[in-house]
Amino acid sequence: MAWTNSDRAQRLPKNWPTIRRRILRRDGHACMAVFSDGRRCGMPATDVDHIERGDDHSDANLRALCGWCHQKKSSSEGGTAAASRAVRQARPTAQHPALED
Known part of the structure; x- marks a missing residue:
């Protein structure tokens, strides 16, 4: 995944590969999106x-997703974040x- 405007990869813990394998195994390598x-x-x-969202890397905050569902969720979150940062001009x-006077 390309994070061109994100520091997400740098914020992952050093043991992320181990955490990732554990979560995929826990969820049976099946997408958990509902x-x-x-x-x-x-x-x-x-x-x-x-x-x-955020840096909570606890097992309770992690789930396995297929690439399509992960892309859809991440795009939605990115769009929401961008909209909240948009300059609002009244x-x-x-x-x-x-x-009038």
Whole structure:
């Protein structure tokens, strides 16, 4: 995965490869993403995802995902983050012409 605008790779713990293998094994190498209708994806998992954003690398915050589900989740999170950083410009409130000095 290319993290062109992220320092995510540098923030992973040094033992990330061991953690990653453990999570993939725990989840049976199957994607744990759940669709809106309640079905689980179940495709072969290749990635380990942080359920909640941030640097909590505990097993409870990690799950196995297939590449497609991980990409979809990461894109959604990136779009949400970008929107929250977008500059919001308020138009000046126009005064009614009859109220002008």
